Amino acid sequence: MSEIELPEADTETQLDEDDRLKPEFVSAVLDAVEAGDTETARALVEPLHPADIADLFELTPREDRAGLAHAVSDLLDGDVFAEMNDYVREDLIDALTPTEVADLASELDTDDAVAIIEDMDEDEQRAVLRALDPDDRAAIEEALSYPEESAGRLMQRELIAVPEHWTVGDAIDYLRGHEELTTDFWEIFVVDPAHKPIGTCQLSWMLRTPRGIAMADVMKREQTLIPVDMDQEEVALRFQKYALISAAVVDNGGRLVGMITVDDIVHIISEEAGEDTLRLAGAGDGDINEPIRLTVRTRMTWLIVNLGTAMIASSIVGLFQGTIATFALLAVLMPIVSGMGGNAGTQTLAVVVRAIATNQLTSSNTRWMVLRELRIAAANGAMLGTLIGIGTFVIFGNRDLSIVIAAAMLINNVTAGLGGVLVPVTLDRMNVDPAVSSAVFVTTLTDTMGFFSFLGLATLWGLHG
Known part of the structure; x- marks a missing residue:
């Protein structure tokens, strides 16, 4: 050897x-x-x-x-x-x-x-x-x-719970006298006779408190309780919002059945963030260890859907064959309008999907969000329209063409901003994951509106070669 x-x-x-x-x-x-x-x-x-x-x-x-x-x-x-x-x-x-x-x-x-x-x-x-x-x-x-992906799957049953009538000394003796108890915990849950959590006590508080003090006098009564059927993404948001180290999980009757710790939540936050990004791209799990056959099937599904949306956009172009035939430069420039609209829509969509996932966007501030993104889209559209209009005039020397493409750029950017908010919000209200389906609808919207606005304005303006 x-x-x-x-x-x-x-x-x-x-x-x-x-x-x-x-x-x-x-x-x-x-x-x-x-x-x-x-x-x-x-x-x-x-x-x-x-x-x-x-x-x-x-x-x-x-x-x-x-x-x-x-x-x-x-x-x-x-x-x-x-x-x-x-x-x-x-x-x-x-x-x-x-x-x-x-x-x-x-x-x-x-x-x-x-x-x-x-x-x-x-x-x-x-x-x-x-x-x-x-x-x-x-x-x-x-x-x-x-x-x-619920709290019930995520929780662990190994925890420390003591009755409210115990003293700190009773709890310490209990911890020292039972070797079978879990060794990985940061706080002790205090429960009533029905085993419902009424408070928590950090280990550091116990170590600094005289033995004769009742647990009910040391514990913190305000606590974040996690329903056993809560989605793990919502659990992660609660940990993040309230800076939790661990949290009690309760059943439908309010009884303590487990706990969730922050080390599990770190994994969930990472997984959920990655999932939303990959779903927007239609890439499935996006795991390099995923079997090739499964990856092909997942990606092909969305590629076929995108093929259908591309055919819808191409049908819009077909409506203006006569205009394109009389002025061939339109065929050269129209992908710019649709492409920039798609990029703008993707930016808005990413922000909105994240806001929905982190509970920043709710029914109470949806109207404000729509108006905010419309203002942003209008400002970006006006700037991009001005730039493309000037560039078109410098290159082709056609004032009318410059005006048409600038106006189409503005229209499509505003459409992208509106669609980037309304599409995921609507899907979320319909209990459909906006990260899964939004990108297809927004891309279709910006492509069709990009072609329609540019070629439609060119036809109305009477552009010809």
Whole structure:
């Protein structure tokens, strides 16, 4: 066996200045795996943080992941799987037995265990659940009963709750006397006899309070309660708005059933922001680990829709064939009007979709938003119209053509501003995700209005060559 030259197993060698695994480190690990030197591969991977081990698998070609997993199998614990990309995790989970998956799930908080199991086929899910301990199985089955991307799926059941009549000393003794309690928490929830949360107490407050003081006198009664069926995007907005570290999740009866922590919310905020951007482009999940067949199907769907909208725009051009035939310069200039309108519409659309997603835009300020974007669109349209009008006159020396294209630019920019607000707002009122469908409607609107305004004004003006 040929000897492989490997880097030292330290952080400086493994990671670059942006905390990403260095290409030479990844190559060294895969070379060791390919050479059958599992001991060296394991020695290199062992110092890595679980998130970096997950990154290593994501950077490994799909056909090589099974070999890497075999070489470092004892390092593949639940924390690593919880950090993995969904598609990469599914590939590795498929290679494990239900008992092995159950062992992984039992190591994790409920929310992370659900993330591993929820994407499995129904038969595989049942097999894994049967292999779990009864308590773990009940908790995960309950979580799976909630809608996807809801607080019920996101929450963890492992929390600390104490009755309101306890003293600080009682709570501290309880924490010290029960080893089975969770060790990762920032605050304690205080509940009434019906197990409804009535307040929270940060650990720092308890440590600075005499033992004899009642928990009810230390706790903060104002708290943000998360309904179990609340969408995860709304949950993230509440964490962001109220600067939460953790929050209680309650069922329909107001009883405490779990908690959500800020580390989970960081992932949600990142995912939701990326999803909205990709949906506007019709790119689906946009994950580089997504199977090619699924990516093609997702993108092709929207490309076909865009093909249909392009045919609508071209039909508008067909209405003015006679005008174009008498003045060929119109065919040269009309894409500028529609293209600039499309760019302006995309700018407005991006702002409005973000405002809707972050609850900045509501029914109370929609009218103000429409007027604001109209003023912006009119100002931009007037400036762009003036510039294109001057440029057209300088290049072609035709005053009438310059006036027509300047007016069409103004009209289409105002249309883009109006459509960029009204289309996503209307879709949102119809309970349709504005990030998914808005771009198609706005692009169609600006293309058709761009061609119609430019060619229509040219016809009314009587332009001819």
